[in-house]
Amino acid sequence: MNGLVIDDVSMIFTLPDGGEVHALQNVSLHLEPGELMAVLGPSGCGKTTLLNIIAGFLAPTAGQVHLNGRQVTGPHKERGMVFQQGALFEWMTAAENVGFGPRMGGATRAEIAAKVGHLLDVVALREFADEPVYRLSGGMQQRVALARCLANDPDVILMDEPLGALDALTREKMQGLVLKLWKDTGKTIVLITHSVEEALFLGERLVVMAPRPGRIHKAFALPFADQGVEGDTRAIKIQPDFIATREEILTMIWEMEEEIMGGGNTG
Amino acid sequence: MNGLVIDDVSMIFTLPDGGEVHALQNVSLHLEPGELMAVLGPSGCGKTTLLNIIAGFLAPTAGQVHLNGRQVTGPHKERGMVFQQGALFEWMTAAENVGFGPRMGGATRAEIAAKVGHLLDVVALREFADEPVYRLSGGMQQRVALARCLANDPDVILMDEPLGALDALTREKMQGLVLKLWKDTGKTIVLITHSVEEALFLGERLVVMAPRPGRIHKAFALPFADQGVEGDTRAIKIQPDFIATREEILTMIWEMEEEIMGGGNTG
Amino acid sequence: LDKITVAYFLEWPTPNLVAQAEKTYDEALGVKVEWRAFGNGNEMSQAMASGDVHIAYSQGLVPWVVAVSNGLPLRLVGIAAAYAEADNCVVHADAGITQANAAELEGKRVATPIGNVTHYKLLRTLEHLGVDASKIDLVQMNPPDAVVALARGDVTMACAFGGPLQRLKEFGSVLMTAAEQEAIGIRVFDVVSVTEQFARDHPALVRKFMQVTDQANATYAAAPDRFNETIAVAAGMELAAALEFLETSTFPSVEEQLSAAWLGSSVQAFIREVAKFFAKHGQLDRALDSYEFAIDTSFLKATGP
Amino acid sequence: MADRKQPSKLAVWLGVADNPFTRQKTVKFGDASAVNSGRLWSVATVAALLFAWWAVTRWGLLDPIFWPPLDGGLYPWDNPARARPGVVDRFASLVVEGYRNVPLWEHVWTSVRRVLLGVLCGALAGIPLGFAMGLNSVARGLLDPVVEFIRPIPPLALIPLVILWLGIDEAAKTFLLFLAALFIMLIAARAGVSSVRISKVHAAYSLGASKPQVLRYVILPNALPEIFTGLRTSMGVCWGTLVAAELVAADQGVGSMMMVAKNFLQTDVVVIGIILIGVIGFTIEMLMRALEVWLIPWKGKG
Amino acid sequence: MADRKQPSKLAVWLGVADNPFTRQKTVKFGDASAVNSGRLWSVATVAALLFAWWAVTRWGLLDPIFWPPLDGGLYPWDNPARARPGVVDRFASLVVEGYRNVPLWEHVWTSVRRVLLGVLCGALAGIPLGFAMGLNSVARGLLDPVVEFIRPIPPLALIPLVILWLGIDEAAKTFLLFLAALFIMLIAARAGVSSVRISKVHAAYSLGASKPQVLRYVILPNALPEIFTGLRTSMGVCWGTLVAAELVAADQGVGSMMMVAKNFLQTDVVVIGIILIGVIGFTIEMLMRALEVWLIPWKGKG
Numbered sequence A, B: 001m002n003g004l005v006i007d008d009v010s011m012i013f014t015l016p017d018g019g020e021v022h023a024l025q026n027v028s029l030h031l032e033p034g035e036l037m038a039v040l041g042p043s044g045c046g047k048t049t050l051l052n053i054i055a056g057f058l059a060p061t062a063g064q065v066h067l068n069g070r071q072v073t074g075p076h077k078e079r080g081m082v083f084q085q086g087a088l089f090e091w092m093t094a095a096e097n098v099g100f101g102p103r104m105g106g107a108t109r110a111e112i113a114a115k116v117g118h119l120l121d122v123v124a125l126r127e128f129a130d131e132p133v134y135r136l137s138g139g140m141q142q143r144v145a146l147a148r149c150l151a152n153d154p155d156v157i158l159m160d161e162p163l164g165a166l167d168a169l170t171r172e173k174m175q176g177l178v179l180k181l182w183k184d185t186g187k188t189i190v191l192i193t194h195s196v197e198e199a200l201f202l203g204e205r206l207v208v209m210a211p212r213p214g215r216i217h218k219a220f221a222l223p224f225a226d227q228g229v230e231g232d233t234r235a236i237k238i239q240p241d242f243i244a245t246r247e248e249i250l251t252m253i254w255e256m257e258e259e260i261m262g263g264g265n266t267g
Numbered sequence C: 001l002d003k004i005t006v007a008y009f010l011e012w013p014t015p016n017l018v019a020q021a022e023k024t025y026d027e028a029l030g031v032k033v034e035w036r037a038f039g040n041g042n043e044m045s046q047a048m049a050s051g052d053v054h055i056a057y058s059q060g061l062v063p064w065v066v067a068v069s070n071g072l073p074l075r076l077v078g079i080a081a082a083y084a085e086a087d088n089c090v091v092h093a094d095a096g097i098t099q100a101n102a103a104e105l106e107g108k109r110v111a112t113p114i115g116n117v118t119h120y121k122l123l124r125t126l127e128h129l130g131v132d133a134s135k136i137d138l139v140q141m142n143p144p145d146a147v148v149a150l151a152r153g154d155v156t157m158a159c160a161f162g163g164p165l166q167r168l169k170e171f172g173s174v175l176m177t178a179a180e181q182e183a184i185g186i187r188v189f190d191v192v193s194v195t196e197q198f199a200r201d202h203p204a205l206v207r208k209f210m211q212v213t214d215q216a217n218a219t220y221a222a223a224p225d226r227f228n229e230t231i232a233v234a235a236g237m238e239l240a241a242a243l244e245f246l247e248t249s250t251f252p253s254v255e256e257q258l259s260a261a262w263l264g265s266s267v268q269a270f271i272r273e274v275a276k277f278f279a280k281h282g283q284l285d286r287a288l289d290s291y292e293f294a295i296d297t298s299f300l301k302a303t304g305p
Numbered sequence D, E: 001m002a003d004r005k006q007p008s009k010l011a012v013w014l015g016v017a018d019n020p021f022t023r024q025k026t027v028k029f030g031d032a033s034a035v036n037s038g039r040l041w042s043v044a045t046v047a048a049l050l051f052a053w054w055a056v057t058r059w060g061l062l063d064p065i066f067w068p069p070l071d072g073g074l075y076p077w078d079n080p081a082r083a084r085p086g087v088v089d090r091f092a093s094l095v096v097e098g099y100r101n102v103p104l105w106e107h108v109w110t111s112v113r114r115v116l117l118g119v120l121c122g123a124l125a126g127i128p129l130g131f132a133m134g135l136n137s138v139a140r141g142l143l144d145p146v147v148e149f150i151r152p153i154p155p156l157a158l159i160p161l162v163i164l165w166l167g168i169d170e171a172a173k174t175f176l177l178f179l180a181a182l183f184i185m186l187i188a189a190r191a192g193v194s195s196v197r198i199s200k201v202h203a204a205y206s207l208g209a210s211k212p213q214v215l216r217y218v219i220l221p222n223a224l225p226e227i228f229t230g231l232r233t234s235m236g237v238c239w240g241t242l243v244a245a246e247l248v249a250a251d252q253g254v255g256s257m258m259m260v261a262k263n264f265l266q267t268d269v270v271v272i273g274i275i276l277i278g279v280i281g282f283t284i285e286m287l288m289r290a291l292e293v294w295l296i297p298w299k300g301k302g
């Protein structure tokens, strides 16, 4: 089967005191190549765990993940990652960060330079190529992280709250970039976010997860991502449809939280 | 003159290399007692500087601040602060944190206990009174910070991105709490935020600042805060008015950023 | 004053160790006498400068000279022991160096406690044998360490005193025997020194100390076999090693000490010689013209039998 | 992959089985937290060392001067003059009879007492000075040259002067240990003041606290973790300086015992001393760590 | 409040005027970054100490045995026996003539060389071992008991054994310094591995890096700041251990010079030695700090 297949994955963490945390329970998903799935859910519902399993950093207690028919057993460059922050190599320049994947793969200098130049153009950071990344602003750093991930031309891009540490405005701009890159490259993308708006705006599909045990609560198919590429980002966000879905999901999470976790524990 | 009067305040930081940063230029504002003013603006426009001057932590290079006719020359308990995070005393329990102000003021044990009990009820944390604060979640910590600030019954409450570190949902719940407290206590509040939505939702007045030099770009009078107390938080946020104003301000900031700072520098 | 502190050496078997062990000193002086072990005589000087140590029993002459030349208020009040045989330099057996080819020591490494009698003897011996001392790599080592260094062959020659010297002899032979050294006028003896202030404030205690010491020497001389065991244990040595030291050392009586052979005149002359010698070798900034002011035989004289 | 069987506690402790935390991780190289304890190998190392010690003396492979036999009875060398009591016997005799008429526990206690006293004095002087440097410009100016220039001087270098000034009694030893602890405590306290998040101080002032109250209720508790780390470090450093301090004039203490034993080539006593020093140092460190968890539970949680 | 006049650079340096950073702050007590340097007081302290030194000898208030006169010419005591060359003259003579036929710079260079060699050896052994402990469970198991038990043993305590094993040559001294540096470097390297943010390692693997590549391109550069801190610490500690190491057999080196001078009660040489050790220690520390800023600009910016 082509695409990313998550097949009845469960994950139980054993705590040092012998207790168990059911971080994921019987999660099954199927992403066709080129789909963008947003994952939403309250803190501790297993979003990061799910992503780590797909990336191959964690072995699930039960179930398997397959990508294009091959079982996932560890990290591989076919599955790229974009982390929230702090995953850039601060001892390298922006260009060196972007060129890291090809360099590890044994590409020649010229190949690397060409690829890096192109990708820095894509994320509009050409002029900052030789800056050490720690001198860049948060938004610029995340653009470097995106470019670094793309440099290896992965089949799937996994993003764990990639825009979570940015301020509201920068975040909005970056959403446009992510959308554009998705359309341009046709990658399969799994995007985890805390922001309902972001999930709605970016996701082609939206999965809402619930905690204890971590599981899929509800899944939506969304129309907004397709519009985003052409129109202005903000134009979409004020559509009545967008607002209605946003409200529906917010209410759902809100209620889910209150029901499952009780008011006091989550505020 | 009653209320908080910010009179032609300028702030110039001298850098170690002799350069100068005009963090604030001729900022004048007047808040009547009981007003809630939200301050919005891109990173580095002097929001925190302004708040620090009102709080009395910084002396402005020019201009003065008066509260109820008395000039501000240093911190005082008439002006309470709520910081983004990490300003709680982690070596104390929630109750001890809340009781800190009265205790410093020499209140008796019984007085402190009564006040703390009441305030913990207000922020719905009674049962966590004896927990050390580092065991509480981010949202609960901010509620403790609010209660601690209220314990001294200040005339003005200054908040510097008080909800900035919370996740989207917790944040939304906290917005309701802030609004409720404002209505119940009738305090003058200055609230700094990065989130346009939050500024619109909470602010009775909204000031948008622009950077380099830090200055007031535009001021609005808003209707939403008044509605928020009765209705559901989310009900307001989907009003067409709300959405329209939100868009207006977002566009304004977006353009301001692009015009002043250039695209590359801020993404 | 409820306690006085006396500095002494371990592995230095003197007859008065019996008195030390049997607390004769404490009884006679009427105060608690605390004995503290030191590594070399210079450390005794430093401790006396601070006022913590009142009496140094068996301080080497050279450390005493160094101290007095540098202005430390120490007073020589008696002679503790003469022990030419118990202080010497041993050449490693593999080096093949004897007096005849002693010049081969130049460029080699030699261990000695610097600023001690041993050091003085070494320099005098080398001078006598026509060796240029400045061409020798002289390293400061206290006797126990020197044993290890020679045993391992890290040094070609090691100089030491007391118990460690006997262990040194396991690994080589002496460069020059004690008799040969005495023949060229090298004397080796330890003194009893006290701080000036102690001598001034508590002359009676000093006198009694000298008295007990003299008695201990006399008692031992009368029947050495009775005490050898006690002394060896107190010194922390094997009986045989202690015996060797005791048999080859002399512990002059009060009368002998006051005679011309010792404090009558010859010690004073020898002291000046030592001081000049070290000054010439640049170890002392200057030798005093006279050391008489620091020698006080009044306590000995007051020690009636 | 679906293996839900739990490894036994022993296997996890020994590090032969993955612990609950690490077992699900596929990427272990580079993830220090996923590396097992490997304690089986520790046990093996210790056992092998002990066996080697026993073996070299059993078969006379090592001159006892260089390393003492574990058991003298196992030591039938042809040269009886070089036979030694063996570390085990010697240890027994040290416990029962003592060394140089002083019981072993008294040597140990003397040393520990000196270290505790030195650290205590260092803390009593260093913490207020460090606070003063962090809070006041005059104090900072006055103390800066002292701290910057005297600190790099190792206490051992001061021994000649310290003997001249303070003699050979406890005062000299305590002074050396005090010096070793002083600068560590001073710098720790100063760092403690600097580490206060300024928003905490601002919050306190805004809540009406006075300067002494800010010092007492904000700066002091906030600096406690750093101060405690300082205490832990100075315990370690003082324990290291102890041997130097006890060089001064050998009387009592583990260091003195070793120095005297060295002079008599009693390698067995030296080795016992080294092991004692290692064990006590290790114990102190463990006690301090436990104390820290107990006293300052909020450490690193601000 | 509206005073825009800039204080002079000198005034700011001296700490008598607020610097650009602190001048606008109203809350200074509790804000360590707002405390001025107070350097005027430092200058005053140093001047006062020098004056006191000059004065006590000028008016004969202190016995030169306890503290040497600054200038012998200023020292007309009634007892000419106690006249001394003075530290200044002595220093000149040490520079020109040397001590015990060895020029002063050679003593200094010998000591510095020993420290550098010790630290180098410690780093060469400690860094790979520390990495191994952070990356591999067998290495961790094998080395853990060694690290935990041998580390608390001060090098000085090992001197008797080291002399037995390695003699009194450079090998013994280097070994002592090596030991002092080894554990610091090992722990620093291990901490360096542990400090790698796991997301960096994950990112590297996801980008197709192999284990050696992760080690080379991620773990090593990420551990560099910690390793450098380790180097800085071990320089300091080795400098402190140097005097102990040069005790072994005093021939050359600042520590040896002091030990010999001590035997001749040449307090002036001892004091010069102490000052030299302080100055060199301070210089090394400053050089290392500068080097760190230059070599690892990204420190603390991950």
Ligand SMILES: Nc1ncnc2c1ncn2[C@@H]1O[C@H](COP(=O)(O)OP(=O)(O)OP(=O)(O)O)[C@@H](O)[C@H]1O
Pocket (backbone or CB within 6 Å): A013, A014, A015, A021, A022, A023, A041, A042, A043, A044, A045, A046, A047, A048, A049, A050, A214, D021
């Ligand atoms: N290594 C681990 N050992 C034990 N429990 C773990 C481990 N990793 C995660 N958990 C638990 O698994 C659950 C899911 O964690 P996860 O990090 O996947 O949540 P999340 O949805 O990413 O939360 P957040 O939104 O806060 O990032 C949580 O209860 C967490 O405490």
Ligand SMILES: Nc1ncnc2c1ncn2[C@@H]1O[C@H](COP(=O)(O)OP(=O)(O)OP(=O)(O)O)[C@@H](O)[C@H]1O
Pocket (backbone or CB within 6 Å): B013, B014, B015, B021, B022, B023, B041, B042, B043, B044, B045, B046, B047, B048, B049, B050, B214, E021
């Ligand atoms: N102590 C200081 N010294 C020098 N410059 C300063 C200082 N504090 C602030 N600035 C500068 O003043 C300007 C305003 O800073 P301020 O922190 O008030 O911005 P802000 O609006 O709070 O930004 P943010 O949204 O990122 O918190 C910035 O350019 C900043 O670099």
Ligand SMILES: [Mg+2]
Pocket (backbone or CB within 6 Å): A047, A048, A049
């Ligand atoms: Mg997560």
Ligand SMILES: [Mg+2]
Pocket (backbone or CB within 6 Å): B047, B048, B049
């Ligand atoms: Mg700010």
